Amino acid sequence: xxxxxPFRALRPAxxxxxxxxxxxxxxxxxxxxxxxxxxxPLSFLRVTRSEIDFPDGADPYTPAIYDxxxxxxxxxxxxxxxxxxxxPSLYFYRQQRGDHVQTGLAGxxxxxxxxxxxxKKHEKTRPDKEDDRTRHxxxxxxxTGVVFLTYRAVGGVDAIAARVCTADPLYDFAAPDxxxxxxxxxxxxxxxxxxxxxxxxxxxxxxxxxxxxxxxxRARATxxxxxxxxxxxxxxxxxxxxxxxxxxxxxxxxxxxxxxxxPADFLAALRRRFxxxxxxxxxxxxxxxSVYVDGRWSVVTLPASPAGTSRADSLAVAVLxxxxxxxLLGIGDIRTDKRIDFVGGARGTTALxxxxxxxxxxxxxxxxxxxxxxxxxxxxAGDIMPPKSTWFEPKLRDGLLVHRI
Numbered sequence: 001x002x003x004x005x006p007f008r009a010l011r012p013a014x015x016x017x018x019x020x021x022x023x024x025x026x027x028x029x030x031x032x033x034x035x036x037x038x039x040x041p042l043s044f045l046r047v048t049r050s051e052i053d054f055p056d057g058a059d060p061y062t063p064a065i066y067d068x069x070x071x072x073x074x075x076x077x078x079x080x081x082x083x084x085x086x087x088p089s090l091y092f093y094r095q096q097r098g099d100h101v102q103t104g105l106a107g108x109x110x111x112x113x114x115x116x117x118x119x120k121k122h123e124k125t126r127p128d129k130e131d132d133r134t135r136h137x138x139x140x141x142x143x144t145g146v147v148f149l150t151y152r153a154v155g156g157v158d159a160i161a162a163r164v165c166t167a168d169p170l171y172d173f174a175a176p177d178x179x180x181x182x183x184x185x186x187x188x189x190x191x192x193x194x195x196x197x198x199x200x201x202x203x204x205x206x207x208x209x210x211x212x213x214x215x216x217x218r219a220r221a222t223x224x225x226x227x228x229x230x231x232x233x234x235x236x237x238x239x240x241x242x243x244x245x246x247x248x249x250x251x252x253x254x255x256x257x258x259x260x261x262x263p264a265d266f267l268a269a270l271r272r273r274f275x276x277x278x279x280x281x282x283x284x285x286x287x288x289x290s291v292y293v294d295g296r297w298s299v300v301t302l303p304a305s306p307a308g309t310s311r312a313d314s315l316a317v318a319v320l321x322x323x324x325x326x327x328l329l330g331i332g333d334i335r336t337d338k339r340i341d342f343v344g345g346a347r348g349t350t351a352l353x354x355x356x357x358x359x360x361x362x363x364x365x366x367x368x369x370x371x372x373x374x375x376x377x378x379x380x381a382g383d384i385m386p387p388k389s390t391w392f393e394p395k396l397r398d399g400l401l402v403h404r405i
Contacts, residue, residue, distance in 0.1 A: 001118075001198075001199045001200065001201070001202070002109070002110075002113070002118070002119075002151065002198045002199065002201040002202075002203070002204050003109065003110040003113055003198070003199070004090070004105075004107050004108075004109065004194065004195050004198035004199070004240075005088070005107060005108040005109070005110075005195075005235050006087075006088035006089050006090050006107060006108070006191055006195075007088050007089070007107065007108040007235065007237070007403055008084055008085045008086070008087065008088050008089070008404075009084070009085050009089065009091065009106075009401045009402065009403070010077075010082050010083070010084045010142065010401075010402040010403075010404055011082060011083055011084075011085070011170075011400060011401055011402065012042075012080045012081075012082055012083070012399065012400065013080060013081055013082075013083055014170060014171060016042055016080040016081070017171040017173060017400060018171075018173035018175070019040055019042040019043070019080075020042050020043070020044050020076070020080050020082075020399045020400070021044065021173075021175065021181065021397040021398070021399050021400050022036070022037070022043050022044040022045045022048065022397060022398050022399050023036065023045075023395060023397070023398070024048075024145060024395050024396065024397075024398055025045070025048035025049050025144075025145060025398060026129075026145075026211070027344075027395060028045075028049070030049065030051055030052060030060065033045045033049040033052050034052040037049075037052055041079065042076065042079060042080050044076070044144070044398050044399025045398075046069075046072045046076070047069050047072050047073045047076065047140070047144055047398075047399070048069070048136075048144050048145065048398055048399075050065055050066070050068040050069035050072055051065050053068055053072070054068075060132075061131075061132060061135075063139075066135050066136055066139035066140070067139065069136060069139065069140050070139050070140045070141070073140055073142065073144075082402075084404070085185075087188075089185050089186060089191070090105060090106065090107045090185075090186040090190075090191055090194055091105070091106040091107070091170070091183055091184065091185055091186060091401060092104070092105060092106070092161055092164055092165055092183070092184045092186060093105075093106045093181070093182075093183050093239050093396070093400075093401075094165060094180075094181075094182040094183075094184075095179060095180065095181055095182075095394045095396075096179065096180040096182075096394075097178070097179045097180075097393065097394045100247050100394075101245070102241050102245040102246060102247070102394075103161050103165060103241070103245065104148075104149075104239035104240055104241035104242075105157065105161070105186075105194065105198075105239065105240050106146070106183075106237070106238070106239045106401055107194075107237075107238070107240075108235035108236065108237055108238075108403060109147075109149065109204065109235060109236055109237075109238050109240075110234070110235060111216060111217050111220050111233070111234050111235060111236055112234070113204075114213055114216075114217055114236070115217055117382070118203060118204070119149070119203070119204045119205070119206060119213070120203055120204070120205045120206065120379035120380065120382075121206050121210055121213075121379065121384075122205070122206070122312075122375055122378050122379045122383070122384060122385045122389075122390075123206075123210045123384060123385060123387070123389075124210075124335075124384055124387070125210050125211050125214045126211070126335070129211045130211055130214050130215050130218060132215075133145065133211055133212060133215035134215045134218040134219050134222065136215075137215055137216065137219040137405065138219050138222050138223065141404060141405055142402050142403060142404045142405060143212070143216055143219075143236055143237050143402070143403040143405060144398060144399070144402055145209065145212040145398055146209070146212070146237050146238060146239055146396045146398065146401065147206060147208075147209035147212045147213045147216075147236060147237065147238035147239075148206070148207045148208035148209050148238070148239060148241070148392060148396055149204045149205060149206060149207060149238045149239065149240040149241070150204070150205050150207045150240065150241050150242070150243050150246055150372070150375075150376075151201050151203070151204050151205065151240055151241075151242065151243065152201070152242075152243050152376070153242035153243055153244050153245075154197055154200070154201060154242070156193070156197045157194065157197050157198075157242070158242065160186075160190050160193060160194060160197075163190075164184050164186055164187065164190060165182075165184055167184060169182045169183060169184050170183045170184055170185050171183040171400065175397065179394040179395075181397055181400070183400060183401075198240075203379075203380075204240060205243075205375065205376060205379050206379075207241070207246065207375065207390070207392055208390075208392045208395075209238070212236070213236055213238075216233070216236035217236075219233060219405070220233040220234065220405075223405075230405075232403070232404065232405040233405040235403070236403070237401060237402070237403035239396055243372050243376065244372075246372050246392070247392075247393065248369050248370055248371065248372060248375070248390050248391065248392060249344065249345025249346055249369055249390075249391040249392070249393050250345040250366070250367040250368060250369040250370075250391065251317070251342055251343075251344060251345060251367060251388045251389055251390060251391045252342065252343040252344075252345065252349075252351075252352055252364065252365060252366050252367055253317075253320070253325070253340060253341075253342060253343075253364070253365040253367070253388075254340070254341050254342075254343060254352060254355045254356070254360070254361035254363070254364045254365070255325070255329055255331065255339055255340050255341075255361060255362060255363050255364075255365075256338075256339045256340075256341075256360070256361055256362060257339060257362045258293075258329065258362045258363060259328065259329045259330040261328075263293050263294035263362075263363075264294070266293060266328065266363065267293065267294070267298065269328050270291070270298075270300055270324070270328070273323070273328075274300050274301055274302065274303070274323075275300070275301040276298050276299070276300050276301075277298065277299050277301075278297075278298060278299070279297055279298060279299030280297055280299075281297050281349035281352070281353070281366050282349060282366060283299060283366060283367065283368045284368075285301075285368065286316055286368045287301055287302050287304070287316065287319075287368075288300065288301055288302070288316075288368060289302060289316060289320055289324075289365050289366065289367060289368070290349075290365070290366035291363065291364070291365055291366075292349075292352055292353055292356055292363065292364040292365075292366070293356065293362065293363040293364075295356075295357070297366075300324075302316060302319045302320065302323060302324075303319070303323065305319060310378075310381065310383055311374060311377045311378050311381060311383065312378045312381070312383040312384060312385050312386070315370060315374060315378075315385065315386065315389060316367055316368055317367060317370070317385070317386045317388070317389050318385075318386045320365060320367070321334065321386060324365075325340070329363075334386070334387055334388070335387050341361070342388040343355070343364075344391040344393075345369065345391045345393070346391065346393045349366050352364035352365075352366055369390075369391075370385070370389050370390050375390065
């Protein structure tokens, strides 16, 4: 079962929502966050990335940074203002990017179920990133980042969403990137029906936000160690979207050098091992990878995985790693190797070309996107995808719904 709990959201007054809402803390650098918030004192980045209030080069992990985040949240409560709902509620959160529309249910979900793997994962997390957000949660005493969940669609939930989302919304605005964000409070008459519908869902899946979920669990453990109440920390805030509405974009790779080879040598090595043909920047099949080197694109067809290979190890990102990145380019652990970097699909293949043309990389690999079915199957098997396999777009905005603990 999936335990769904209404909660008393801390949220901006409708008139301030568009100014408070910010990109997720982990998709921008400190400099980018500082630029985005420069002319906006209400930006929620002042809470999630409070190092922007300090001089360049300040250590973002000192106690003063987290204390400033807590202070900035208090200031935002007064200045925006932020409002705490009088009673626990659920919320539908719709995003529209071009022709793509997805509507999820925002509420609180069980940390116990996360720890028991009833809320399934497909990525490993990094301890340093967990450390940062755990400290942030425990000092600010709020979960400020929203986990992105998915589940196999349920007709009853879809029907309630269709009805609720015909009413006047709580928020409705277009962010600077053009993505439209619309939020509705679920009427009290529908809350129990949604809680019951989720109780019949056998599993939830983390699509995006593994570090947020892990940090929520660690924050609860920290409060327990201190002997403090964990009643509110027993749950973490998330928005759960039906699987058939999701769109996964590719997560591309760029490598800084060719491991001592010339571009001609590298292309020759590819041709000795694989079918290589002229082509464009966007691969048309899961087994294809578009490669940009020496100013032109080629399409490489990767070999099929042997029978019995797991779904995770059969993904193109995994095959590319073991057939190309490691043997030809000497890339070992892509979590730690500084010669490789990753480009989210929302930036497009022009970003790959620019990286190579400007000398920031020697070669770029444009990937075919992982499917939602891949994500669910890998998670159901208890496996882990290679790092940087999926890029979800649009991103949930921080600051619209906050869960105090």
